[in-house]
Amino acid sequence: MMAAGLSDFLVRFTVRLVTRLLFRVRILGKEHIPATGPALLVSNHLTYLDGFLIGACLDPVVRFLVWKPYYDHKLLQWGFRLAKAIPIWTKPHSAAQAIAKARSELALGHVICIFAEGSISRTGDLLPFQRGLEAIVRGLDVPLIPVRLDGLWESVFSYQGGRFFWKRPRRLRHPVVISFGAPMAPSSTANEVRQAVAQLGLGRQHSVGHQHRDG
Numbered sequence: 001m002m003a004a005g006l007s008d009f010l011v012r013f014t015v016r017l018v019t020r021l022l023f024r025v026r027i028l029g030k031e032h033i034p035a036t037g038p039a040l041l042v043s044n045h046l047t048y049l050d051g052f053l054i055g056a057c058l059d060p061v062v063r064f065l066v067w068k069p070y071y072d073h074k075l076l077q078w079g080f081r082l083a084k085a086i087p088i089w090t091k092p093h094s095a096a097q098a099i100a101k102a103r104s105e106l107a108l109g110h111v112i113c114i115f116a117e118g119s120i121s122r123t124g125d126l127l128p129f130q131r132g133l134e135a136i137v138r139g140l141d142v143p144l145i146p147v148r149l150d151g152l153w154e155s156v157f158s159y160q161g162g163r164f165f166w167k168r169p170r171r172l173r174h175p176v177v178i179s180f181g182a183p184m185a186p187s188s189t190a191n192e193v194r195q196a197v198a199q200l201g202l203g204r205q206h207s208v209g210h211q212h213r214d215g
Helices: 002-022 050-055 077-082 092-107 132-137 190-214
Strands: 023-028 039-043 062-067 086-088 111-115 144-150 174-180
Touching: 002 023, 002 050, 002 077, 039 050, 039 092, 039 132, 039 190, 050 062, 050 111, 050 144, 050 174, 062 092, 086 092, 092 111, 092 132, 111 132, 132 190, 144 190
Parallel strands: 023 174, 039 111, 039 144, 062 086, 062 111
Antiparallel strands: 144 174
């Protein structure tokens, strides 16, 4: 128990430190952030640091589904294991194992996060959502929380300009908005969750427009 508590502390400390050093974060929909699990967060995906940003918003350590080639990388595997990440691969058996593991973690009361597009967006646009999220919560009394990351496409960490990282940063701490939507029923389809994530972006634009007009 003590070892688990220490590993959770290290994970929380690391994700918050990295986030604070690299980003200036604004959170919308704080009332929808789960204080405890179980919950399945479903987010868009724009950079390799998206997990740090989302993880820094929650007190519980979030278990992320991670692409297996990244999980197996010698320099990264220890960190993913410490964070209790769940490796996933396209092969049916591997995907089924990852879904089963995610379901078991939810049954234990933990918070899981999946980047439902299945890959980092190379255009900045929201890609179609894969249906694995439906299998993860099927038959479980677990809320789906739509999450949207905005502002990252303009950062040095996105694929804007056709490459990751190797760009001149525009500022030291890049501004990012993280929006959490209202919980959705576990019977929601992947497309319905995608629409909710897209709507979070529209709602933010509307809010910003009002602020500009009021100012």
